[in-house]
Amino acid sequence: MLSSRTITVLLRLWQALPVxxxxxxxxxxxxxxxxxxxxxxxxGPAADAESxxxxxxxxxxxxxxxxxxxxxxxxxxxxxLGQSLSTGQSVLxxxxxxxxxxxELTFAALLLSTMIAIPLGILAALNPGHLIxxxxxxxxxxxxxxxxxxxxxxxxxxFYYLLGWAPSPIGRLDFAYLPPPHVTGFYTIDALLxxxxxxxxxxxxxxxxxxxxxxLFTLAPIARMTRAAMIxxxxxxxxxxxxxxxxSSRKVILTYALGNAMLPVVTTLGMVFSxxxxxxxxxxxxxxxxxxxxxxxxxxxxxxxxxxxxxVLSMAILFVLLNLFVDIVYTLIDPRIGSAT
Amino acid sequence: MTEIKPSRRGLLKGAGALALSAPMLxxxxxxxxxxxxxxxxxxxxxxxxxxxxxxRKGTNRPSYxxxxxxxxxLVSFGTKTLADGSLSYDYSTLKPDLAENWSTTEDGKSxxxxxxxxxxxxxxxxxTAEDVKWSLDRAVSLGGFPAVQMKAGSLIKPEQFVVxxxxxxxxxxxxxxxxxxPDLAVPVPMIINSKLxxxxxxxxxxxxxxxxxxxxxxxxxxxxxxxxxxxxxxYERNDKWTSGPLPGVKRVIVREVPSGxxxxxxxxxxxxxxxxxxxxxxxxxxxxxxxxKVTATPIENCIYCLGVNLKFDAFKDKKVRQAIAYAVxxxxxxxxxxxxxxxxxxxxxxxxxxxxxxxxxFPYSTDLDKAKALLSETAFKDGFxxxxxINQSLSSWMEPTALLIQESLAKIxxxxxxxxxxxxxxxxxxxxxKRLPLHLENFGGxxxxxxxxxxxxxxxxxxxxxxxxxxxxxxxxxxxxxxMEIDNPDYAPKVKRLIEIAFDDVPRIPLWQPTLSxxxxxxxxxxxxxxHRQLDARKFKKA
Numbered sequence: 001m002l003s004s005r006t007i008t009v010l011l012r013l014w015q016a017l018p019v020x021x022x023x024x025x026x027x028x029x030x031x032x033x034x035x036x037x038x039x040x041x042x043x044g045p046a047a048d049a050e051s052x053x054x055x056x057x058x059x060x061x062x063x064x065x066x067x068x069x070x071x072x073x074x075x076x077x078x079x080x081l082g083q084s085l086s087t088g089q090s091v092l093x094x095x096x097x098x099x100x101x102x103x104e105l106t107f108a109a110l111l112l113s114t115m116i117a118i119p120l121g122i123l124a125a126l127n128p129g130h131l132i133x134x135x136x137x138x139x140x141x142x143x144x145x146x147x148x149x150x151x152x153x154x155x156x157x158x159f160y161y162l163l164g165w166a167p168s169p170i171g172r173l174d175f176a177y178l179p180p181p182h183v184t185g186f187y188t189i190d191a192l193l194x195x196x197x198x199x200x201x202x203x204x205x206x207x208x209x210x211x212x213x214x215x216l217f218t219l220a221p222i223a224r225m226t227r228a229a230m231i232x233x234x235x236x237x238x239x240x241x242x243x244x245x246x247x248s249s250r251k252v253i254l255t256y257a258l259g260n261a262m263l264p265v266v267t268t269l270g271m272v273f274s275x276x277x278x279x280x281x282x283x284x285x286x287x288x289x290x291x292x293x294x295x296x297x298x299x300x301x302x303x304x305x306x307x308x309x310x311x312v313l314s315m316a317i318l319f320v321l322l323n324l325f326v327d328i329v330y331t332l333i334d335p336r337i338g339s340a341t
Numbered sequence: 342m343t344e345i346k347p348s349r350r351g352l353l354k355g356a357g358a359l360a361l362s363a364p365m366l367x368x369x370x371x372x373x374x375x376x377x378x379x380x381x382x383x384x385x386x387x388x389x390x391x392x393x394x395x396x397r398k399g400t401n402r403p404s405y406x407x408x409x410x411x412x413x414x415l416v417s418f419g420t421k422t423l424a425d426g427s428l429s430y431d432y433s434t435l436k437p438d439l440a441e442n443w444s445t446t447e448d449g450k451s452x453x454x455x456x457x458x459x460x461x462x463x464x465x466x467x468x469t470a471e472d473v474k475w476s477l478d479r480a481v482s483l484g485g486f487p488a489v490q491m492k493a494g495s496l497i498k499p500e501q502f503v504v505x506x507x508x509x510x511x512x513x514x515x516x517x518x519x520x521x522x523p524d525l526a527v528p529v530p531m532i533i534n535s536k537l538x539x540x541x542x543x544x545x546x547x548x549x550x551x552x553x554x555x556x557x558x559x560x561x562x563x564x565x566x567x568x569x570x571x572x573x574x575x576y577e578r579n580d581k582w583t584s585g586p587l588p589g590v591k592r593v594i595v596r597e598v599p600s601g602x603x604x605x606x607x608x609x610x611x612x613x614x615x616x617x618x619x620x621x622x623x624x625x626x627x628x629x630x631x632x633x634k635v636t637a638t639p640i641e642n643c644i645y646c647l648g649v650n651l652k653f654d655a656f657k658d659k660k661v662r663q664a665i666a667y668a669v670x671x672x673x674x675x676x677x678x679x680x681x682x683x684x685x686x687x688x689x690x691x692x693x694x695x696x697x698x699x700x701x702x703f704p705y706s707t708d709l710d711k712a713k714a715l716l717s718e719t720a721f722k723d724g725f726x727x728x729x730x731i732n733q734s735l736s737s738w739m740e741p742t743a744l745l746i747q748e749s750l751a752k753i754x755x756x757x758x759x760x761x762x763x764x765x766x767x768x769x770x771x772x773x774x775k776r777l778p779l780h781l782e783n784f785g786g787x788x789x790x791x792x793x794x795x796x797x798x799x800x801x802x803x804x805x806x807x808x809x810x811x812x813x814x815x816x817x818x819x820x821x822x823x824x825m826e827i828d829n830p831d832y833a834p835k836v837k838r839l840i841e842i843a844f845d846d847v848p849r850i851p852l853w854q855p856t857l858s859x860x861x862x863x864x865x866x867x868x869x870x871x872x873h874r875q876l877d878a879r880k881f882k883k884a
Contacts, residue, residue: 034765035763035765035766036763036765036766036769037765037766037769038765040768040769040773041765041768042398042399043398043485043486047485047486047489048489048804050484051484051485051486051488051489054398054484054485055398055399055485058398085391085398085399086389086391086399086401087389087391087570087571088391088392088397088399088400088404088554088570089391089570089571093570094570094571097569097570097571098571149600153602156602156603156606157606160606160610161606161609161610164610168607168610168612168613169598169603169606169607170385170596170598170603170607170612171572171573171596171598172572175383175594175596179569284599285599285600286600286602286603287600287603288596288597288598288599288600288603290571290572294599295571298389301734301763301764301765302764302765303765
């Protein structure tokens with residue numbers, strides 16, 4: 001017998017299938033609706049009509065839309081996401097190198113961000129209207145209102161250019177190092193797995209500044225949500241009861257209030273994670289980070305259909321999994337939720 | 342930062358390090374312990390290399406550097422030292438590359454090349470006439486840009502390429518042309534190791550495009566030691582190179598760093614040796630920094646200009662075009678958009694060109710009264726509205742230029758509205774459909790002859806004639822001069838006439854001749870400008 005939680009998970013995955021199919025159809029149509037003709041673009045500026053026609057044929061763009069779609073579905077079913085013209089690699093290869101790079105950066109940023117934002121939010125909630133609350137508000141407002149490329153450049157300017165503390169902002173590893181053997185795609189973890197702490201340290205040093213940049217940007221939603229949820233929790237009756245029962249304020253705040261306040265915070269984290277993953281294009285540019293955001297933007301600009309489709313599809317799958325993960329975390333935080341779905 | 346971490350690292354790494362990128366390459370798996378700063382040069386570029394094969398469909402410009410650094414051609418251009426002490430290729434001299442000498446047959450219908458006896462590919466196999474034939478066949482057969490470029494040199498079909506014996510090769514000419522030999526020195530007709538390539542060809546892919554895309558097989562100065570697409574490319578010196586003196590550095594690391602500000606910071610900290618292709622603003626500002634030098638080379642046969650499309654009613658009248666040419670605020674544009682980094686293309690002394698040099702300043706300068714006067718002689722004296730199109734991908738110079746033109750045209754009653762066109766659509770709109778009434782254009786010809794520029798940009802239906810200019814006299818003159826040797830007594834007068842017509846008719850209003858600027862540390866020597874505007878590391882040397 002499957003446990004009710006397993007059934008919930010399977011049900012959720014099954015429900016995701018039509019969503020994914022919808023995503024496939026919509027991205028296919030949207031990429032075709034983009035202005036610009038990839039055959040012309042990739043034929044190069046000096047190409048003549050004949051060579052453009054050749055390229056159109058080799059891209060399969062001379063066929064009708066429904067035909068193209070069927071071919072695309074057929075390729076997909078074989079796990080073939082096509083060739084990206086702008087990078088010259090298969091989309092699958094691009095995604096398997098770039099997605100881990102983005103994930104590593106995003107995870108590092110979120111880890112930093114939650115480590116600062118949640119305590120900050122709790123402190124602000126405990127002292128609403130006091131100095132710490134205002135300081136928290138100031139910090140998060142600054143973080144969210146400074147554009148990330150600006151924060152990134154300022155950090156590079158001080159910590160790399162002036163002080164020389166940070167390593168060259170030149171991607172995932174400095175010149176002197178070679179990428180560790182591919183296991184997870186996260187350089188720090190892979191290097192540790194390979195028993196090479198030096199490379200792991202170098203990779204961690206490279207990720208630090210971009211992660212701080214992104215963390216500053218993501219502080220706001222997490223800190224604000226923690227503060228709001230905590231204030232609500234702290235004013236609820238069960239807290240009053242707990243206090244009346246004489247529980248220590250540490251127990252009241254960390255166990256009862258925070259435990260209940262975590263639900264909206266986890267939801268927010270899920271959302272922040274997803275937009276950070278796709279939206280850190282500018283940070284990627286400043287730090288030469290070979291991530292997925294800049295890949296998608298470059299592909300979009302030149303109407304590189306296969307790359308755009310592959311990106312949207314992989315993001316859609318990631319979102320489905322992420323939502324599932326968030327739901328499962330809910331059931332862990334709040335046992336009432338599990339069976340109700 | 343270019344220091345290579347010694348010892349252990351090299352031994353530990355290795356297997357599996359490459360699983361991410363191109364597993365078939367005999368890639369650099371270790372950075373050898375002996376590597377010291379002096380024999381490694383680190384270069385940063387803003388764009389990405391998307392193929393190691395220039396013949397492949399969709400290969401972008403930054404990838405052309407592989408064709409130059411990793412492959413040889415039959416012939417190459419010489420090198421000259423410019424007035425500022427920097428090096429540039431010299432289109433006026435051809436020098437041996439893989440061919441040690443060549444001669445035109447008495448009937449003038451063929452050129453015979455004698456290959457260097459000791460030339461070998463990286464795998465040690467000798468370079469033979471078979472390889473040359475296979476490579477040139479490939480360049481004309483795969484279609485797309487390589488075929489178009491070969492055609493410019495009247496090289497159009499495999500039947501023209503004949504193997505005489507192992508070291509002798511013949512090209513049959515379809516017409517005698519001054520463009521044939523220079524066209525053999527551009528990046529496209531590179532010589533590939535055909536034995537190796539054929540081994541990796543398939544029935545579906547007889548030209549081994551999939552293999553050569555990732556695995557260069559040449560005889561050139563550098564091999565590709567490692568390629569991580571989207572991140573870096575590492576060249577390693579080929580110690581068996583015979584076509585020139587060995588490069589002074591053993592290894593060149595090319596890193597892709599998209600942000601210009603980051604590239605500048607890296608160079609200023611001297612963590613990299615060369616930042617290739619910097620902005621005009623950086624070029625001016627970096628030149629005065631200690632320990633750095635900037636090389637700004639005017640790009641031959643290239644002009645940034647304002648295209649005035651004759652499809653648009655008002656621009657059919659020559660006087661309207663001239664009025665616009667007098668209304669353009671050249672000096673302000675040059676300062677704001679190019680930071681004064683370039684060659685002025687306005688304020689020429691006479692309406693008749695003194696010589697055949699190209700590009701040369703046109704006889705216009707900003708004179709609003711003259712512009713108004715010219716406009717008042719036309720049917721459009723009350724002014725008109727016209728969209729001024731710019732390419733978003735090139736907005737760094739096009740946007741300030743367009744704003745200044747817009748402001749100035751308003752003073753003579755022409756209301757220009759700026760239309761931004763995304764990079765992916767620009768070619769279709771500007772060059773194929775040729776539907777942009779007023780637009781900015783940046784054509785430059787690889788082969789450095791004025792008639793070659795006119796061929797592409799002033800003849801009806803030709804790609805870069807985005808102004809739809811049509812003049813039978815220009816057509817006739819270009820037809821006559823395009824293949825004519827420049828020492829022919831008819832050549833100079835005819836080209837001068839072409840330039841004079843361009844002065845008078847102004848379907849293209851030149852703004853300035855742009856430069857290719859690169860910043861480097863003072864230790865790095867041997868940077869050389871090439872018309873293809875990509876990195877040539879073959880003469881690199883570090884002090």
